[in-house]
Amino acid sequence: MVKIVIENLAQKEVFPEGRVNSVLSVLHSNYIDWMHACGGKGRCTTCKMIVIEGAEHLSPPSEAELNYRKRDELATNERLACQTSVLGVCKIRVPEETKLPHMTYTN
Numbered sequence: 852m853v854k855i856v857i858e859n860l861a862q863k864e865v866f867p868e869g870r871v872n873s874v875l876s877v878l879h880s881n882y883i884d885w886m887h888a889c890g891g892k893g894r895c896t897t898c899k900m901i902v903i904e905g906a907e908h909l910s911p912p913s914e915a916e917l918n919y920r921k922r923d924e925l926a927t928n929e930r931l932a933c934q935t936s937v938l939g940v941c942k943i944r945v946p947e948e949t950k951l952p953h954m955t956y957t958n
């Protein structure tokens with residue numbers, strides 16, 4: 852089973868369909884707004900997600916993510932939603948700094 856659970860969006864569950872896509876595109880295709888200032892090109896970190904569970908079910912870090920890690924702009928428990936594909940079950944959170952004002956977040 853492939854599933855993304857968003858902890859601080861009321862444990863919302865989304866199920867990727869079809870071919871393997873980025874987490875960002877899966878979220879958007881499920882009508883979940885998620886910040887993505889560079890349009891999903893790996894040139895910002897605004898699509899950052901905190902991985903709570905299931906890091907082993909995510910694609911390996913991209914070159915862009917590894918570069919952000921080297922510069923301490925991406926922690927080891929964080930991934931870029933536009934650079935990451937989900938291959939199993941994972942639980943993520945929206946970071947405080949990239950919460951969108953029109954969204955209602957939970958704990």
Ligand code: FES
Pocket residue numbers: 886887888889890891892893894895896897898899931932933934
């Ligand atoms: S949207 Fe900019 S790095 Fe993902």
